[in-house]
Amino acid sequence: MAYFEYFPSIGYDVRGDKNNSRIQLITNVLIRIRKKLNVINSAFFEQYFINDGDRADILAHKFYGDSTLHWVVMYANYMTNPYYDWPLTYYDLRKYITKKYSNVNDIHHYEDEDGNIVDSVNQTGANPELQSAVAGAKPITNFTYEELLNDEKRTINIIRSEYIPQILKEFKQSI
Numbered sequence: 238m239a240y241f242e243y244f245p246s247i248g249y250d251v252r253g254d255k256n257n258s259r260i261q262l263i264t265n266v267l268i269r270i271r272k273k274l275n276v277i278n279s280a281f282f283e284q285y286f287i288n289d290g291d292r293a294d295i296l297a298h299k300f301y302g303d304s305t306l307h308w309v310v311m312y313a314n315y316m317t318n319p320y321y322d323w324p325l326t327y328y329d330l331r332k333y334i335t336k337k338y339s340n341v342n343d344i345h346h347y348e349d350e351d352g353n354i355v356d357s358v359n360q361t362g363a364n365p366e367l368q369s370a371v372a373g374a375k376p377i378t379n380f381t382y383e384e385l386l387n388d389e390k391r392t393i394n395i396i397r398s399e400y401i402p403q404i405l406k407e408f409k410q411s412i
Contacts, residue, residue, distance in 0.1 A: 282313070282394040289326040293319060300395050309404060314393045324390040330383065338379040345382040347374035 246262040285296065293307035293316075301309070316322035325333060334341050347356040355371040377385075396404060 281397060281400060283397055285393055285395045287324055287391045287393060289328075293323070296395065301398055301401055306401070309396060309401065310393070312404075313396045322390065324387050330387050334380055334383045337383070341380040342378050344376045345379045346377050347371065348377055349374055 246264055248260045249263045250258045251261045251263075252259045283300075287296075293310040294304040296310050297306040298304040311317070311319065311322070314322075346354050349355050349371060350373065355374050
């Protein structure tokens with residue numbers, strides 16, 4: 238099932254000219270459906286670790302045999318933007334970090350043994366010589382910080398295939 242197949246159509250002036258309007262039916266892509274799966278039962282989901290090169294359509298084909306169900310993978314994980322909600326490949330992550338920070342090896346912050354942030358450093362004026370006031374605190378570089386954020390996105394929930402017909406039915410009714 239293609240994602241936009243069940244979206245309603247609306248009349249839209251495709252010319253945008255007040256004196257020469259031409260109304261055409263188009264798919265209303267602005268409709269958003271929020272996930273109503275308030276399921277805590279882990280039997281409903283299968284956890285998956287996203288590897289470099291994985292995309293939602295590839296996972297949909299792998300788990301459901303239908304790449305057009307890519308939106309189900311996103312839906313199950315409250316993802317609305319594939320560019321920001323999906324983890325970057327290592328290559329793209331390196332490019333992103335290099336563009337964001339003047340020095341990827343500057344200290345972003347310090348963490349204690351439990352992973353709690355104990356000292357933050359100004360990202361733009363980071364000083365790699367700065368020491369933490371907390372004994373035993375570990376420095377986290379800009380690169381490591383961004384890599385950890387990206388890696389948090391890698392573990393996702395995949396709805397088990399036997400529940401897909403029910404999800405599709407609910408989606409059709411919601412639209």
